[in-house]
Amino acid sequence: MSVQWFPGHMAKTKRLIREQLKLCDAVFELLDARIPSSSRNPMVNEILGKKPRIVVLNKIDLAEPGLTRSWESVFNDRGHVVLKVDSIRGTGVRSVTAAVQKAVPRSGTAVLGRPLRLMVVGIPNVGKSSFINRLVGQKSARTGKRPGLTRGKQWVRVGRNIELMDTPGVLWPKFEDPNVGYRLAVTGAVREEVVDVEEIAHWLLNWLLANAPTALKKRFDLRALPGESGDLLDLIGIKRGLLLHGGRADRSKTAAVFLKEFQDGRLGRFTLDEPHA
Numbered sequence: 001m002s003v004q005w006f007p008g009h010m011a012k013t014k015r016l017i018r019e020q021l022k023l024c025d026a027v028f029e030l031l032d033a034r035i036p037s038s039s040r041n042p043m044v045n046e047i048l049g050k051k052p053r054i055v056v057l058n059k060i061d062l063a064e065p066g067l068t069r070s071w072e073s074v075f076n077d078r079g080h081v082v083l084k085v086d087s088i089r090g091t092g093v094r095s096v097t098a099a100v101q102k103a104v105p106r107s108g109t110a111v112l113g114r115p116l117r118l119m120v121v122g123i124p125n126v127g128k129s130s131f132i133n134r135l136v137g138q139k140s141a142r143t144g145k146r147p148g149l150t151r152g153k154q155w156v157r158v159g160r161n162i163e164l165m166d167t168p169g170v171l172w173p174k175f176e177d178p179n180v181g182y183r184l185a186v187t188g189a190v191r192e193e194v195v196d197v198e199e200i201a202h203w204l205l206n207w208l209l210a211n212a213p214t215a216l217k218k219r220f221d222l223r224a225l226p227g228e229s230g231d232l233l234d235l236i237g238i239k240r241g242l243l244l245h246g247g248r249a250d251r252s253k254t255a256a257v258f259l260k261e262f263q264d265g266r267l268g269r270f271t272l273d274e275p276h277a
């Protein structure tokens with residue numbers, strides 16, 4: 001995938017994280033539970049260095065539960081405190097205080113003489129603002145389907161003892177493994193304007209053909225699956241009535257609809273990254 005997706009504001013966010021990190025006691029590193037490895041920004045990982053860190057696997061409602069548990073063990077083995085969260089329903093959010101205490105042992109307000117400060121970092125659209133809103137218990141940070149919603153820095157207070165800083169999502173300039181780029185695109189981390197939606201849909205169709213054929217059959221009410229992603233895309237278009245004049249499937253519209261259905265979890269719960277140590 002050749003895409004120019006490292007605009008100026010990403011470089012700016014990197015600077016912002018580097019500067020504000022000095023004011024923070026710890027960091028919530030949000031990862032997408034569907035792609036815990038592909039959604040980890042190597043650039044941010046480097047900036048965070050030895051700062052106490054809580055790895056938050058967010059969107060667990062969309063990921064395969066067994067693989068989420070495996071990923072949790074992987075991160076535990078690497079020495080990270082891990083939280084498994086669904087920031088929409090609030091699942092897992094109650095364990096946050098315990099996780100913070102584990103990551104930053106001497107963190108009481110009495111010890112510090114001020115509230116504990118944590119920064120929330122992660123790729124675009126991973127759910128940073130939603131996570132914060134869940135913790136605060138009200139809508140204080142703007143959230144939305146489009147990646148790139150949060151701009152600049154925002155501090156919010158959680159109870160009396162914690163202050164959180166929301167940050168804009170940040171990606172990195174070049175994906176060594178092209179599959180990482182595809183996984184980021186199918187999960188919605190990359191803005192639709194800068195990717196070829198049809199190419200992304202083909203990648204995902206091929207992934208599902210190889211890994212979850214039953215889910216495809218069920219969702220699109222198909223008895224048998226064609227071997228080619230192109231034929232499958234056409235079939236889906238016809239099933240959904242997304243047609244061009246002349247009756248052929250409108251591939252570009254179909255690709256967009258299919259990706260949205262996947263991102264909304266309509267095909268099921270999937271984890272696209274294999275757990276590895």
Ligand SMILES: Nc1nc2c(ncn2[C@@H]2O[C@H](COP(=O)(O)OP(=O)(O)OP(=O)(O)O)[C@@H](O)[C@H]2O)c(=O)[nH]1
Nearest residue numbers: 059087125126127128129130143144148149150169
């Ligand atoms: N299903 C599901 N959706 C979630 C979860 N957390 C966030 N979302 C959705 O993901 C989208 C992005 O959420 P945001 O909180 O705006 O993400 P962000 O990381 O702040 O995004 P940027 O500020 O653009 O970098 C929204 O449509 C949320 O409703 C979750 O745990 N599960």
Ligand SMILES: [Mg+2]
Nearest residue numbers: 128129149150
């Ligand atoms: Mg945000």
